[in-house]
Amino acid sequence: MRGLVDDVADFAAEAARHGLPARRREATTRAVLDTVGVMVLGSTQPIRHTVLAVTGQWGALPESTVIGHPERMPGASAAFVNGTLAHCMDFDDTHLPSVLHPSSSVVPAALAVAEAAGTDGPRLLDAVAVGTEVCIRLGMAGYDEERRNSVFFDRGQHATSICGAVGSAVAAAMVLSGDAATIAAAGSIAASMSSGLIEANRTGGTVKRIQTGWAAHCGVTAAQLAVAGLTGPPTVLEGRFGFFRAFCGERAWPQRVTDGLGDRWHADQLHVKPYPCNHFTHTVIDAALELRRRGVRPAGVRAVELGVAEPVLRTIAEPAAAKAAPATGYAAAFSGPYAFAAALAGGGGLGVHVQDFDDTAVRRADVLELAAKVRCHADAECTRIFPDQLPSRVTVHLADGRTERVSCLSNRGGPGRPLTDAELDLKFSLNTGTGYDPADTAAIGQEIRRLTTTPDVRPTMKLLRTHHCGGMP
The missing domain is CATH 1.10.4100.10 (2-methylcitrate dehydratase PrpD)
Structure with missing residues (x-):
């Protein structure tokens, strides 16, 4: 048989x-x-x-x-x-x-x-x-x-x-x-x-x-x-x-x-x-990086509406209090509000890196203050696209009365938006540099x-x- x-x-x-x-x-x-x-x-x-x-x-x-x-x-x-x-x-x-x-x-x-x-x-x-x-x-x-x-x-x-x-x-x-x-x-x-x-x-x-x-x-x-x-x-x-x-x-x-x-x-x-955290948070980070490129900074944000696919909510948005103030760096890697706030505040690597998700980083007052302003909800368009991509749509209400909107409907690092060789090499060198000197990193x-x-x-x-x-x- x-x-x-x-x-x-x-x-x-x-x-x-x-x-x-x-x-x-x-x-x-x-x-x-x-x-x-x-x-x-x-x-x-x-x-x-x-x-x-x-x-x-x-x-x-x-x-x-x-x-x-x-x-x-x-x-x-x-x-x-x-x-x-x-x-x-x-x-x-x-x-x-x-x-x-x-x-x-x-x-x-x-x-x-x-x-x-x-x-x-x-x-x-x-x-x-x-x-x-x-x-x-x-x-x-x-x-x-x-x-x-x-x-x-x-x-x-x-x-x-x-x-x-x-x-x-x-x-x-x-x-x-x-x-x-x-x-x-x-x-x-x-x-x-x-x-x-x-x-x-x-x-x-x-x-x-x-x-x-x-x-x-x-x-x-x-x-x-x-x-x-x-x-x-x-x-x-x-x-x-x-x-x-x-x-x-x-x-x-x-x-x-x-x-x-x-x-x-x-x-x-x-x-x-590209980022060392739960994949459901990645387009959230992309949105934050785009807002940062536009000049938005945490101190100028009054409120954030974060729309994601409905199945994603239970992983990166619930329970809301725990996601707004993660107890550990590992918990922060599964938080949409924290990932958004860390990226908008300015992170390492390709946008955020491991130092943004350690047990010290999760106590940053500016990041936690911004994460507390993020409200997550199911977005119909994101739910329709999921899970072929892990999209998000973000609306930021600024203290000066303006509103900024960003839609990130495909993931960086995927076949539609692949990391360049230079980006992949940067990720590799940053990761490998935690254990090896630059010459050995290059040789590996x-x-x-x-x-x-x-x-x-x-x-x-x-x-x-x-x-x-x-x-x-």
Whole structure:
């Protein structure tokens, strides 16, 4: 019996055998560059100590690099730590309309096994590209086009980690084997490991920060088990007791996993985040930056009306009091009023950066005073566009009686408004500069861009092994 996972595996094996086009590899290099930069930034956060304390007890086989750590770890352990670092700052890329963050699990998983195996750069990039595509297609199979929302999210599930485990397994198996039967087994095994809840978005806790890391860990482990001979059911995705029925109930469209596979790439709809905060706030920041360009400053603002898509309100606007005065920097990253105020006040990086979302920044009196003046509401036009984009429309009433209006209906960093190479490099250098000096930052970036031709990824990973400045010890 054959199932959808076999069709996916055939495509992946073909890509591993013959390689993907140069254009696809170049696009994937941008995703790897962005994700590595975000991982370095994440390595400066306290969560790094938490996951290292645990993974350090799992074994000591020196296979794969952990960002900023002098000792290598077993591949699955390194994937877990690096996957956690990739997502913990909410600065990783996003696919719309599935609202998945595929690179934060697939890239760490593929890097870990590629380093352990001494894989060449092109094979690594092909594995990342296919694993990312599989992750996204699983998410799209659980996307309700009529309701314009993810069924996974409706049911309280973190689609990024659930789908990311399978995508990571496919990528890892492509690196380790390239054989269709092994890739199918890896994907099928990982489906039993998929997990992730998003209740932490509502009521707190730091567990969401590790979920992409756990997906990467699952992917590497599943691929290793598949290589060792473990198998899974061929109908693991579409079966009566399979992936989609378990996670989405009756509301799933499994055929989307393979429709147009190889001809249409959902990964072309990836959005690279310019700002280190929840993606729903990004056009809010864009609007604030446009108002700032027009000369508007916080002291001159009397009131702000912030219109967003109706489904976004529960994430970035409710409860209103908590969003107007976030308790922590991490909470501020999920606040529309705070993000608007921080950007209008003048932030770092490409408009706002990590220093605008730390525990000190959230106590700035001028930012909090402005955030308290922001009133959020559902905007019909924004709701119609969501979630193909995450739009916002802002009306600012000024103290001098004037009114300024800004509509931001598409996201910066998406396929319609991509970051330039210079902007992507700035984001990378700012993130990587938290752990490395400028010369090493430049060397790391150059090595990643050479992945399209490099014969061995291990020298690239060696550069990431130890922080040289700024990072946490």
